[in-house]
Amino acid sequence: MSRHEPAPVEVRPLEGDAYVVEVRGHQLHVDQPREEGGTDTAPTPVELLVGALAACVAFHAGRFLARHGVGAEGLAVRAMFTMAAEGSTRVDAVHVRVVVPPDLPPERVPALRAVLGACTVKNTLTHAVELDLEIDGFPSLAPG
Known part of the structure; x- marks a missing residue:
């Protein structure tokens, strides 16, 4: 972003x-x-996570539309997610659907798709991220 x-x-x-x-x-x-x-x-924290992804995609789509003189009226980003199998506490899959304004020229769609690929939240979710969980006042217990 x-x-x-x-x-x-x-x-x-x-x-x-x-x-x-x-x-x-x-x-x-x-x-x-x-x-x-x-x-x-x-919302739940997981719903906010998926909402952050959808909002990031919407932000990039909106900026793209503005740069190309297309109004954002009709733009919508819808996201659905599924949880992993029983016993696992993680999201298994997210499906994001972008509804574009009707006046977006079809030849602009490939460029829009490339711009949406720059979404920071999407890139974070699709690549391993270093995460450190620390309990204040207690030393971090690193594995290994």
């Missing part, structure tokens, strides 16, 4: 399974569905 300095993200509990996510002065809430013990007041 942009090259601005990454801001820290902080998450704090609200009530029950609901949390507030704060970044750069903005707040997002996450929760769990009722059938999983939450109060269903907000």
Whole structure:
């Protein structure tokens, strides 16, 4: 997306399974569905992950359309995901569908597809990312 300095993200509990996510002065809430013990007041973290992907794709599509003088009216990005087999706690697959405005010339679609490939969230999800999970006050236990 942009090259601005990454801001820290902080998450704090609200009530029950609901949390507030704060970044750069903005707040997002996450929760769990009722059938999983939450109060269903907000999307789940996994839904936000998939939503971040869809939003990133929409951002790149919108910028592409603007550069080519095509209005964003009619642009929509829809994402669906499936969870991995029972016992695994990860997303197995994500399907993203981009609905383009009707006035986008068909010859621009290959270029749009290339631009959408530059989505930072997509590239992060499709390549291994280094992840360090640390418990404050306790040394990190690196494998090996």
